[in-house]
Every structure is written in structure tokens, then in C-alpha cells.
Amino acid sequence: MAGETVITVVGNLVDDPELRFTPAGIAVAKFRIASTPRVYDRQANEWKDGDPLFLTCSVWRQAAENVAESLAKGTRVIVQGRLKQRSYEDREQVKRTVYELDVDEVGPTLVRATAKVTKNPASGGQRQAGVSGETPDPWANARPANGQQQGGGWGGAQQEAPF
Numbered sequence: 001m002a003g004e005t006v007i008t009v010v011g012n013l014v015d016d017p018e019l020r021f022t023p024a025g026i027a028v029a030k031f032r033i034a035s036t037p038r039v040y041d042r043q044a045n046e047w048k049d050g051d052p053l054f055l056t057c058s059v060w061r062q063a064a065e066n067v068a069e070s071l072a073k074g075t076r077v078i079v080q081g082r083l084k085q086r087s088y089e090d091r092e093q094v095k096r097t098v099y100e101l102d103v104d105e106v107g108p109t110l111v112r113a114t115a116k117v118t119k120n121p122a123s124g125g126q127r128q129a130g131v132s133g134e135t136p137d138p139w140a141n142a143r144p145a146n147g148q149q150q151g152g153g154w155g156g157a158q159q160e161a162p163f
Contacts, residue, residue, distance in 0.1 A: 005083040009055060009101070010109060011035030013075045019068035029064035031071070032056050033079060057081065059103040062120060067106060076113065080105040 011033035019029045037050035057079055059067050071077060081103040090096050108115050 006080065006104075007083050007101070008078065008080045009033060009035050009053070010076070010078045011053070011055075013071055013073050013077060014054065016073050017064075017068045017071055019064060027061055027064040029059050029067045030056065031059075031067065033077060055079075055099065055101050057101045057103050057106075059106060063103070063106070066120070071106075071108065076109045076111070077106055078109050079103055 014032045014034050017029045017031040019027060021027055032054055034052045034054050036052040038047050039050045040046075041048050059081075079101060081101040084100045084102055085097060086100060087095060087097045
């Protein structure tokens with residue numbers, strides 16, 4: 001969308017992705033990444049770690065399920081998405097501001113690792129209505145694999161992505 005801040009971040013997952021489902025059955029995965037710059041210390045004549053940036057990321061629908069199945073704590077990833085700022089008051093009534101990333105694209109980096117890509121059946125495009133009993137909207141019948149709905153959020157109103 002116009003006016004949104006789109007950024008790309010390379011970093012490591014600091015915990016395993018947490019997969020949940022909204023009350024409507026839409027998958028959402030939440031994970032955190034840490035991106036630590038390397039800075040050259042001229043006095044010590046060596047490279048050192050700079051201050052890390054920690055970002056909480058959310059990814060929706062099939063991509064959420066793919067992230068939960070494919071990525072784990074410590075995995076080096078490249079993430080692109082829309083940077084969001086949110087303000088709230090904590091339990092002590094102190095005003096806080098957090099930055100979060102609504103993820104559009106995510107994957108492992110291949111600089112120091114390899115990956116085998118497996119395509120999901122019928123993903124990435126429009127499904128044809130009437131083929132094998134599919135509905136025109138691939139998200140219309142989305143449900144967790146175990147058939148049970150889980151809580152839909154991390155302490156606040158859950159929003160659904162506009163796509």
C-alpha cells in the first residue's frame with residue numbers, strides 16, 4: 001500500500017515461530033528476529049558486534065504454516081514486510097511504543113546454509129472453482145490441521161490481513 005514503510009531485515013530467529021489461529025481459522029505465526037550489525041573498532045583493529053535490533057514479526061495464512069514448519073530458533077532469515085508502530089500503556093500505566101513487522105516475504109538465507117524448497121500444492125495462485133470440490137476462496141474453509149480452533153492473539157485485538 002502507498003505510504004507504508006517496507007523494510008528488509010536479515011537476522012536470526014531468537015525463538016521458534018508460534019503458530020496460532022484466529023477465531024475464523026486463519027493461521028498467523030509470530031516470531032522474533034535479532035539483527036546485529038558488525039562494526040569495525042579502529043582502536044582495537046577488529047570487528048565487533050554492534051547493538052542488536054529485535055523485531056517481532058507476524059506472518060499470515062499459508063505462509064504462517066510454512067514458517068512454523070520450516071524455521072526454528074537460530075535460523076538466519078531474510079524478512080521483508082511493512083514496519084508498524086504501536087503505542088500502549090503497560091500494567092504500571094507507563095506509555096510504551098513498539099515496532100513490529102507485518103511480513104510479506106520470509107525465507108532462510110543461503111549465505112552459510114542450504115535449503116531444499118518444496119512447493120505446496122496449489123499455492124501461490126488462484127484456484128479454480130469446482131475442481132476437486134474446491135471453493136473459489138481458498139481461505140473460506142481454512143481450519144487448523146487438528147480441527148480445533150485455538151486462541152487468536154497475543155494480548156490484543158487480532159486483525160486480519162486485507163488480502
